[in-house]
Amino acid sequence: MAAVSNLKNMVLSLTLVCLVCSAILGGVFAMTSAPIKAAEAAKTNASIARVLPDFESEPAKESVTVDGTEYVYYRVPGTGYAIISTVGGFGGPLTLMVGIDEKGIICNTVVLSHSETPGLGAKCQTDASFIDQFKGWDPAAKKLAVTKDGGEVDAITASTITSRAYSAAIANAYSVYLKLGGNE
Amino acid sequence: MSKLGLITKGLIKENPTFVLVLGMCPTLATTTSAMNGLEMGLATMFVLILSNIVISLIAPVVPDKVHIPVYIVVIATFVTVLQLLMQAYVPQVYETLGLFIPLIVVNCIVLGRAEAFACKNSVGDSALDGIGIGIGFTLSLTVIGIVREILGSGSIFGWKFIAGDGILAFVMAPGAFLVLGYLMVLFNKLAKR
Numbered sequence: 001m002a003a004v005s006n007l008k009n010m011v012l013s014l015t016l017v018c019l020v021c022s023a024i025l026g027g028v029f030a031m032t033s034a035p036i037k038a039a040e041a042a043k044t045n046a047s048i049a050r051v052l053p054d055f056e057s058e059p060a061k062e063s064v065t066v067d068g069t070e071y072v073y074y075r076v077p078g079t080g081y082a083i084i085s086t087v088g089g090f091g092g093p094l095t096l097m098v099g100i101d102e103k104g105i106i107c108n109t110v111v112l113s114h115s116e117t118p119g120l121g122a123k124c125q126t127d128a129s130f131i132d133q134f135k136g137w138d139p140a141a142k143k144l145a146v147t148k149d150g151g152e153v154d155a156i157t158a159s160t161i162t163s164r165a166y167s168a169a170i171a172n173a174y175s176v177y178l179k180l181g182g183n184e
Numbered sequence: 185m186s187k188l189g190l191i192t193k194g195l196i197k198e199n200p201t202f203v204l205v206l207g208m209c210p211t212l213a214t215t216t217s218a219m220n221g222l223e224m225g226l227a228t229m230f231v232l233i234l235s236n237i238v239i240s241l242i243a244p245v246v247p248d249k250v251h252i253p254v255y256i257v258v259i260a261t262f263v264t265v266l267q268l269l270m271q272a273y274v275p276q277v278y279e280t281l282g283l284f285i286p287l288i289v290v291n292c293i294v295l296g297r298a299e300a301f302a303c304k305n306s307v308g309d310s311a312l313d314g315i316g317i318g319i320g321f322t323l324s325l326t327v328i329g330i331v332r333e334i335l336g337s338g339s340i341f342g343w344k345f346i347a348g349d350g351i352l353a354f355v356m357a358p359g360a361f362l363v364l365g366y367l368m369v370l371f372n373k374l375a376k377r
Contacts, residue, residue, distance in 0.1 A: 005247040013246050017254050021261040028265045035272035043275065118216075118336075119352035 048074055048082045051099025051108045064179060071176045078102075081180065083173040084112065089165040091115040094124075096166065098173035106137040109170060121162030130156050130163070134170060144171040190309060194316030200293045201324035201364075202371040207293040210284050211325060212360040218341045221329025223277050224284060225322025227270070231262045231288050232321075233314035236302040238262075240310035243303035255298045260289045293321060331363050 003009045048059050059074035059082065073083040080101035086093050092115030099107040109131065116122045124130060133154060137144070144167045145151025146160060155163035200206050207228070214224040238258050246254050267285045270278040278285070288294060297317055302310040333339055336354030338346035353359045 003245050003247045005249040009247045010250045014250055014253060014257075017242070017246075017257050021257050024261055025264055028268050032268040032272035036268070039272060039275040117352075118355045119349045 044074070047097045047110050047112065048076070048099070050110045051082050051097050052076055052079050053101070053107060064176060066172075066176050066179050069172075071173075073176060073180075080107065081177055083176050085169040085173040085176070087165045087169045087172065089114060089116055090121045090159070090161040091117060094162070094165045094169060096169040096173070098170050100173065100177045104138065104140060104174075104177060106134050106139065106170065106174075109134050109166075116159070116162050121156070121159040123156050123159065124162050124166050127156055130154070130166075137170075139171065139174040144168075144174065187309075187312060190312040191316035191319070194313070194318070194320035195323065196320075196375050198317070199320045199324060199371070199375075200317055201321060201328075202368050203375070204293075204296075205368075206296055207291045207321065208364075209287060210291060211328065212357065212364065214281060214284050215325055215329040215332055215360060215363075216355050217333040217337065217339075218326055218329040220280055221325035221327075222322060224281055225318070225325040227266060227281065227285060228288055228291060228293065228321055229314070229318025230266055231259065232294050232297060232318045233311055234262045235259045235294055236297055236310040236314035237307055239298045239302040240305060240307045251303070252295075255295060255303075256289070259294050259298070263288045293317060328360075328363055328367060331367065332359055335359070335363075 003013070045059070059076045061072065061074055063070055063072045065071070071083060071085060073081050075081055080099060083098050083100065084095065085098055086095040088094070094114045094116065095112040097110050097112055099109070101107055111125045114122065114124070116124060143151040144153065146153045146155040146163050146167060148155065148160060149164065151167065153163060153167045194200070196203075198204060201211055210224050210228070215221040235255075235258055239255055242254070242258075243251070263286060266288075267278075270281075270285065297313060301313045305313070330340060332354045333341075334350070336350045336352060336356075336359060338344060338348070338350040351359075354363065
């Protein structure tokens with residue numbers, strides 16, 4: 001029943017199938033590219049809204065290099081910065097968005113992606129007593145490191161490595177803030 | 185085989201997870217909760233039905249020697265379409281399943297049904313076969329997800345009935361193997377009756 005497998009038929013059928021499939025993909029891509037962009041922007045804006053107090057102006061995406069690492073951040077004029085900071089956690093990269101206001105005080109932090117252990121390190125997303133301790137933190141006055149390392153961060157029980165990474169990510173974000181001009 | 189039989193055989197006699205033991209990678213990896221299992225099952229069912237339909241249509245004109253590449257291109261197209269649609273309209277679902285959606289291309293269930301059924305049967309029968317196997321896969325993943333979520337997180341479909349955590353091992357990889365193994369034993373014992 002199938003067509004004879006000679007070179008002409010094989011080339012012809014593969015070419016046709018690939019052409020039709022690429023046409024379909026092109027069409028779907030054109031159709032969905034706008035909603036995908038909108039969904040990504042909505043997600044970013046939702047994160048920024050969580051780490052910075054109410055803002056009116058549209059956040060502007062910029063990037064800066066500090067100590068050889070490139071950081072992406074969003075500048076919200078009149079409010080502060082939402083800085084994206086990635087460090088190595090226990091199970092892989094841990095990416096945070098850190099909101100720092102214009103006086104250099106941390107407003108809030110939110111986990112953008114992580115690969116920490118469920119129920120242990122992954123609590124850094126949900127454990128309110130851990131996350132809330134950073135609200136209103138002044139890195140110039142209080143050291144951003146877990147108590148075991150001589151800092152003032154209360155680690156999540158049994159997840160010192162994750163807590164250490166979380167603190168380091170915030171400290172890195174703060175150094176980005178200082179590089180951006182700090183509180184001048 | 186009756187039309188109804190085409191659908192029901194995917195549930196028990198040819199259940200893709202517990203009897204054919206196909207598509208283990210998404211089964212083990214995405215069933216951390218009932219909802220994740222359900223969503224993964226539905227995503228696979230979407231690809232399975234459409235690829236079965238198209239493959240049964242083009243099978244008579246595809247030369248034998250290139251049929252696998254042709255099928256793979258068709259399946260990959262549907263998977264990419266699904267991926268773009270999910271990214272655009274259900275970004276939260278895409279975030280949890282993200283990595284495993286492209287892997288549907290190499291899911292043996294999809295290619296297996298194309299090879300074993302769709303290329304030899306009519307369009308209607310192939311669509312029914314896709315629905316049947318798809319429902320079987322979705323139900324299996326949901327059941328594994330429910331068991332793992334109850335034991336591991338103490339909740340069902342996100343509704344928590346205990347405070348704190350469950351037995352965390354069940355949310356991680358070892359729990360996936362354990363639950364799958366025990367459910368497979370149970371399933372085959374009940375199905376033999």
